[in-house]
Amino acid sequence: MKLLICISNVPDTTTKVKFTDGLKKLDETGIQWVINPWDELSLTRALDLKDDVANGIDRITVAHVGLVGSEPTIRKALAIGADDAIRINAVPEDAYFVASQLAEVIKNDPYDIILCGIESSDFNGSTVGGMLAEFLGIPSVSAVSSLKLENGEAFLTREIDGGKESVSMTVPFVAIVQKGIAKEPRIPSMRGIMMARSKPINVIEPAAIEPLTGILQYEMPKPRAACKFVDPENPSELITLLQNEAKII
Amino acid sequence: MSVLTFVENWDGKFKKLTFELVSYAAKVAEMMNTTAVALSIGKVEPGELEKLGNYGVKKIIHIQNEELIILDNQAYTSVIADVVTNIEATVVVLANNNTGKAIAPRLSVRLHAGVGSGVSKLPLSIDPFVVYKKVYSGRAFADLTIKSPVRIITLAQNSFELIETPNEASVETIAFQVDPGMVRTVVKDVQKQSGKILLTDAEIVISGGRGMKSPDNWGPLVELADLLGGATACSRPVSDEGWRPHEEHTGQTGKIIAPNLYFAFGISGATQHIAGVSASKYIVAVNTDKDAPVFETAQYGIIGDAGKILPKLVEAVREIKSK
Ligand SMILES: Cc1cc2nc3c(=O)[nH]c(=O)nc-3n(C[C@H](O)[C@H](O)[C@H](O)COP(=O)(O)OP(=O)(O)OC[C@H]3O[C@@H](n4cnc5c(N)ncnc54)[C@H](O)[C@@H]3O)c2cc1C
Ligand SMILES: Nc1ncnc2c1ncn2[C@@H]1O[C@H](COP(=O)(O)O)[C@@H](O)[C@H]1O
Numbered sequence: 001m002k003l004l005i006c007i008s009n010v011p012d013t014t015t016k017v018k019f020t021d022g023l024k025k026l027d028e029t030g031i032q033w034v035i036n037p038w039d040e041l042s043l044t045r046a047l048d049l050k051d052d053v054a055n056g057i058d059r060i061t062v063a064h065v066g067l068v069g070s071e072p073t074i075r076k077a078l079a080i081g082a083d084d085a086i087r088i089n090a091v092p093e094d095a096y097f098v099a100s101q102l103a104e105v106i107k108n109d110p111y112d113i114i115l116c117g118i119e120s121s122d123f124n125g126s127t128v129g130g131m132l133a134e135f136l137g138i139p140s141v142s143a144v145s146s147l148k149l150e151n152g153e154a155f156l157t158r159e160i161d162g163g164k165e166s167v168s169m170t171v172p173f174v175a176i177v178q179k180g181i182a183k184e185p186r187i188p189s190m191r192g193i194m195m196a197r198s199k200p201i202n203v204i205e206p207a208a209i210e211p212l213t214g215i216l217q218y219e220m221p222k223p224r225a226a227c228k229f230v231d232p233e234n235p236s237e238l239i240t241l242l243q244n245e246a247k248i249i
Numbered sequence: 250m251s252v253l254t255f256v257e258n259w260d261g262k263f264k265k266l267t268f269e270l271v272s273y274a275a276k277v278a279e280m281m282n283t284t285a286v287a288l289s290i291g292k293v294e295p296g297e298l299e300k301l302g303n304y305g306v307k308k309i310i311h312i313q314n315e316e317l318i319i320l321d322n323q324a325y326t327s328v329i330a331d332v333v334t335n336i337e338a339t340v341v342v343l344a345n346n347n348t349g350k351a352i353a354p355r356l357s358v359r360l361h362a363g364v365g366s367g368v369s370k371l372p373l374s375i376d377p378f379v380v381y382k383k384v385y386s387g388r389a390f391a392d393l394t395i396k397s398p399v400r401i402i403t404l405a406q407n408s409f410e411l412i413e414t415p416n417e418a419s420v421e422t423i424a425f426q427v428d429p430g431m432v433r434t435v436v437k438d439v440q441k442q443s444g445k446i447l448l449t450d451a452e453i454v455i456s457g458g459r460g461m462k463s464p465d466n467w468g469p470l471v472e473l474a475d476l477l478g479g480a481t482a483c484s485r486p487v488s489d490e491g492w493r494p495h496e497e498h499t500g501q502t503g504k505i506i507a508p509n510l511y512f513a514f515g516i517s518g519a520t521q522h523i524a525g526v527s528a529s530k531y532i533v534a535v536n537t538d539k540d541a542p543v544f545e546t547a548q549y550g551i552i553g554d555a556g557k558i559l560p561k562l563v564e565a566v567r568e569i570k571s572k
Contacts, residue, residue, distance in 0.1 A: 013501060014520050017385045037502060095364065096357060118350070121386055121501065126345075126403075127364050130322065130354025139433045140322050142351040155437075160320070161259065161346055161449070163441035167434050176351075179502055180495065212363030216379060216392040221527070227534070227544045232553030236565035238533065241549060243569060246531055248510045249453070249477060 001055070001152070001171070003046045004111040005062045006102060006128065007039040007077055008092070008120040009070040023217045035073050037185070038117025040080070042175075044182040045147060046115060047081045055149045059083050061111070065092045065101050071201065078196035079188035085199070090206035095127040097211040102128075103135035104207045112171040113154065118143060118178040129176035139173045145180030252278040252285045253338035255329055256301065257348050261294040264450065265411070266344055268304050272412040273371070273404050274342045275305025280375055281340070286310060287418075288332050290317050290325065302418030304411065310336075311422045320348060321432040326355040328425055333360060333399065345403035346449065353403050362399035369408035369528070386501050386524035406449055407507040408528065446480045448497065453479030454508045454529075456499060457487060458522075460515020460536060460555055464492035469559040470514060476566045482506070484516050500525035514555040518543025535559075 011017065012032040020027045035043070043062065050057040062077040063086040064070060074085045088101045106114070114136075116129030133140035143159040154169045159178065188196070230238045242249045254274035256267045271287055278285035284307040289298060291313060298309050310332060317324060329352065333341055341356065343349035345367045357364045365380035373379040377394050380402060384391045395401075448454065455474040457467065467481075474481045481497055488498035499506055501521040507528035514535045516522060523546055526532065534547035535555045544550050551558055 011385075013386070013524075015385075017388045019389070095354070099354075099358070122384065124383055124386060125364070125366050126350045127354040127357065127366055130351060131358050133322075134326070134355040134358035140351070140355065141434070142322070143347045159347055160439075161257075161348065162447045163439060165436050165440075166438040167436050169434070179498065183489075212357075212361070212397045213365065213393055213395050215384075216394050218384070219381075219390040219392065221387065221390065224532075224546060225548055227547045227550045230549060230551050232551050232558065235551060235553075235558045235561040236568075238549055238551060239562060239565040239569060242510070242531075242533070246510075246548070248531055249566075249569075 001057045001112045003050075003057060003060045004106065004114045005039060005043045005046055005060065005077070005082065006114065006116045006132070007043070007062050007064050007073065008036040008117070008122070009033050009064065009066055009073040010036045010120055010122045013037065013121055019218045023219065033070065033073055035077055036117050036120050038119065038177060040185040041182040042115040042117060042177045043077055043080055043082060044184075044186045045177070047186060048182065049147070049149060056152070061086060063102055063105065064088070065090055065098045067091060074201055075196050076188060078199045079192040080186050081192060083199065085201045086204060087201055088204050088206055093211035094213045095123070095125045095131060096213070097209055099128050099131035100135055100209045101206050102132050105204055106132075106136060110172060114172070114174045116174060116176050118176055129174050133174035136172075136174070139169060140176060141167060141169060141173060142176040144175045144177045147175055147177070147181065250281065250283045251336050251338050252281065252283060252340045252342065253288055253333055253336060254285065254306070254342040255288050255290070255352070257344065258289065258291060258293045258297065261292055261297065263293070263297055263300060266346070266406050266450065267301070268411050269406070269409045270342055270344055270404055271301050271304040271306050273409045275414065276371055276412065277340055277342065280372065284308070286336055286338070288312070288329065290328060298420050299418070303413055303415050305414040305416065306418050307416065309418050309420045311420060312425045313422065314425055314427050316427040316432055317425070319432060319434055319436050320351070321434040322351045322355055324427065324432045325352050326359055327431065329356055330359045331425070339399055341399065341401045343401065343403045345405050349403045353401050357401055360399045360401075361397055362401050363395035363397045364401045364403070365393050365395055366403040367405050368402050369405045387527040388520075388524070405507060405528065407452075442496065446478070448480045448482055448499070448504050449506055451480035451506070452508050453477045453510045454482050454506060455479055455512045455514070456482035456484070456516060457493070457514045457555070458484035458516030459486050460517075461487070462515070462556065466556055467493070469563050472563050473512070473559065473566060476563065476570055479508075484522050513543050513547070514559060516543055517541050518546060
């Protein structure tokens with residue numbers, strides 16, 4: 001069985017984002033780029049599954065749409081344990097563009113299970129995984145919090161509004177993962193880092209595809225009013241303020 | 250031309266989220282000088298469909314095939330895409346919840362329609378079509394233009410007010426031809442959280458972090474939630490420790506919520522936590538550390554020990570509730 005993990009390259013989650021160029025571009029100075037947290041967890045889960053030989057996983061590939069600048073992130077995924085990588089050499093214009101580029105490559109070289117994150121921490125789209133499945137004409141299971149394999153069949157837990165469902169699927173399918181899929185991301189070992197240097201990153205030129213959306217400009221959130229402090233000796237004053245000033249309770 | 254909204258039901262009933270979607274779709278239709286249509290799939294209780302008319306839709310299409318009881322992303326996509334084409338909808342509005350997130354992207358590819366997800370306002374303009382969406386987990390927003398003739402919007406919960414515009418909506422029940430084999434998802438088991446207010450639906454949320462010190466200290470926090478008709482939540486370390494159930498974890502990697510009022514007891518206010526709650530209308534923080542980052546996002550704060558302050562707040566709320 002072959003697994004594909006789609007990874008996106010995002011600013012570290014603690015980054016204070018700033019924009020330049022009349023709010024049209026992200027100011028990249030000082031930004032630390034990381035594997036999108038969900039993708040790091042789905043890679044971890046994939047590796048856990050591969051560790052159990054009974055699951056019969058031969059290969060774990062990571063795929064990324066991005067320019068050469070994101071190779072350190074791809075190398076990190078290889079250091080964590082992916083076997084090889086695909087980089088589609090294009091600016092990830094929008095989700096439709098990214099998903100269709102990935103689909104083009106996967107159509108020629110199919111995978112049994114494709115894992116995507118529930119959202120990228122930069123664009124917050126929650127769309128690439130579902131689009132990819134539709135391009136490929138295969139099922140998708142979203143909000144997946146657990147994935148197990150048994151005799152080539154997959155058992156997943158997905159979150160629904162106000163509960164959980166256990167579902168089973170035959171491959172191929174796309175799983176769109178969220179909290180629970182793995183506890184902590186795997187950390188690259190020294191040996192992993194050494195080995196990653198010689199693992200292949202297969203660079204593929206993009207297909208001609210037009211994005212459907214575009215960001216005209218960014219906006220910063222409206223600053224919130226300064227915090228009003230209530231005397232800790234008299235907490236009931238807080239309730240009075242919430243009732244009479246904020247009129248919220 | 251028209252605006253279509255897909256309305257999900259929960260055990261045959263709609264909820265506030267549904268009426269937010271319908272209100273939103275009706276407003277977008279008004280901006281476009283056209284009408285809004287709601288599509289309901291599956292069985293609903295008598296009288297439910299009629300409620301949708303109160304929020305401005307002119308027509309309700311109802312499909313109730315047995316095969317469509319299970320939410321199968323591919324099957325639902327086929328049904329919705331068919332209706333979009335039939336009524337020539339140019340805008341499709343879905344909820345930005347698990348269901349909407351599962352269907353919108355598939356629909357996008359099927360209809361060659363761009364998606365604006367997690368939208369929290371009416372479109373900024375219709376021509377060009379521009380929506381306002383959250384990016385960088387709430388640390389910024391983007392004006393996103395959707396260039397395709399059909400556009401898909403997923404609306405963030407609790408971000409749009411209900412607008413009552415009573416009118417008589419017509420209900421049309423249609424049969425849909427479901428191909429055998431179309432439904433590929435096999436559901437083995439369902440566990441529903443019952444009786445409690447869902448965290449994502451709650452208008453008031455009471456949350457605790459590591460500063461609560463021990464799972465044994467949650468009593469007054471739960472009591473406060475009960476008194477205010479709210480839901481309980483927690484920070485990630487609290488759910489990781491098993492102090493509270495995982496469903497309560499809010500933040501970037503947990504639930505993203507937008508209640509009217511969010512209480513943070515003993516929560517430092519790390520960026521990743523705030524990412525899940527920054528859309529709350531009011532944030533109240535109780536923390537012993539006056540420099541805790543949570544006070545930068547809170548509107549009201551108390552510098553003090555949550556363990557001592559919580560019981561007093563419970564008292565104060567009980568008092569106003571008894572009046
Ligand atoms: C990729 C990534 C994703 C993450 N996602 C999330 C997420 O989704 N949600 C999330 O919550 N975190 C998330 N985190 C973790 C986050 O960075 C913080 O570590 C976490 O939010 C801290 O939780 P806390 O505020 O409960 O605990 P702490 O940081 O330990 O803070 C405890 C607070 O309680 C105060 N305190 C202590 N005693 C008292 C008392 N007696 N009374 C009142 N206050 C007291 C302290 O002053 C302190 O401010 C994520 C981290 C990473 C790297
Ligand atoms: N540029 C990219 N290259 C590869 N995969 C991506 C890329 N962007 C997003 N993804 C995948 O899609 C998921 C959801 O992203 P999004 O739809 O942008 O929120 C991520 O967790 C990744 O698995």
